Amino acid sequence: MTQVIPRYCPRCGAPIVTSSGNCATCGLPMEAMLFRDQHKPPEQTIHNPEYLQEIDQEATHHDLYVQHDNQLDTVPTLQVGQQSNSPSGTQSFMERGEQNYTYSPAPKKRSVGRRGFMLLLVALLLVLGAIAYAVAGFLGAALPGFVMTQPPVTTTVINSSVLYAGVDVTILNVQQSQSFVKDPNTSTNGMVRLNLRERNLTDVKVVWSYATIARLILPDKSIVNPTYVNSVVSVVPGASQTSVVDFAVSSNDSVNQLTLALGATNEAQMLIPLMHNANLSKYHPEAINLNGQMQYFGLNWTLTSAISSLSIEGQQAAKGMRYITVTLKVDNTLSQVAITGSSFEYMRLQYSNHTALPKHTTIPVAFDVGAAGVTGSVSFQVPQSIKSFTLVLEPQKGDSGDQGSTDFQMP
Secondary structure, three states, X not given: OOOOOOOEOOOOOOEOOOOOOEOOOOOOEHHHHHHHHHOOOOOOOOOOHHHHHHHHHHHHHHHHHHHHHHHHHHOOOOOOOOOOOOOOOOOOHHHHHHHHOOOXXXXXXXXXXXXXXXXXXXXXXXXXXXXXXHHHHHOOOOOOOOOOOOOOEEEXXXXXXXXXXXXXXXXXXXXXXXXXXXXXXXXXXOEEEEEEEEEEOOOOOEEEOHHHHEEEEOOOOOEEOOOEEOOOEEEOOOOEEEEEEEEEOOOOOOHXXXXXXXXXXXXXXXXXXXXXXOOOHHHOOEEEEEEEEEEEOOEEEEEEEEEEEOXXXXXXXXXOEEEEEEEEEEEOOOOOOEEOOOHHHHEEEEEOOEEEOEEEEOOOOEEOOOOOOEEEEEEEEEEOOOOEEEEEEXXXXXXXXXXXXXXXXXX
């Protein structure tokens, strides 16, 4: 829109010379005149003193803005603390603004980021883990760094023995407590500890772990596995060892109501009540004397005895099975050495139209001239329910007519 220059100066009222850039009387710039003209109330005259005072104030402000714009175009920006080189010695409007208002950029929002989030999560997990560890330690869990006091322990003497894999296993005593401080897997609701001794009666080294062959039967017939076994059983012939086996059992269950099941699930198990001098005779080997006569390979054979058992050297019978071990005496009346070979090849035990092969034997493979009373044994695995047997010495190659046999009964 076209701006119209006023005819009279808004400040002093003198006539305006259009060719001049300001008022010839008071020196008011033309820009101030135009500004005041735009804001002049339509009802007031320019000669009103109050209006002239107001116009002067507005003009002064306008002059400051105009000066500021001109300085931005002509004067370079001054550094903070640096004095102006202008002739008047005054500071520019921008310099005054910089001195009065210290500029500080708005802080940038920093996002956490994936790495920061992961570090925060790890720190949180560590804190929670430390808290849980401390709580568990104070509640009685056997954890490193916590000194614990052993709760009272009740000991019950048992002294019950059975044969497992030919090794004499004796339950010395049973201990019961709320927890066992030396058991790394102890429960705080009740524990039972078996102290056992193993004595190897065989001629072979025997090895097993109670973790696989020991179970505890509770009064409600539920079965629990060991929580802790101190070591693997490994005993050489004639040696002994002691073992510790722990079970988590409520303190409300009395020891004399518990039963130890000894033997793996696929083996002939023995159920041992945890009470003093329990009757375990049904698990003990049972022997009978015999006198069965046979002629075989030119030798005189006598079946002198038979033993029924759940184990032999280093082996436990399979589930529902037992071992029958027969002992024989051999006399050689020949004028030469008799070489029968291994009894694994010719000796069998027959029952109910079934034939059992030897599992272990100590029968010699040859008999010297004049040998008398030479003994040896052979073991067979048969069902526990079978009682009638026939010991057979089968013909060997090249001598089909040579055979011996004898019958016997087991309890």
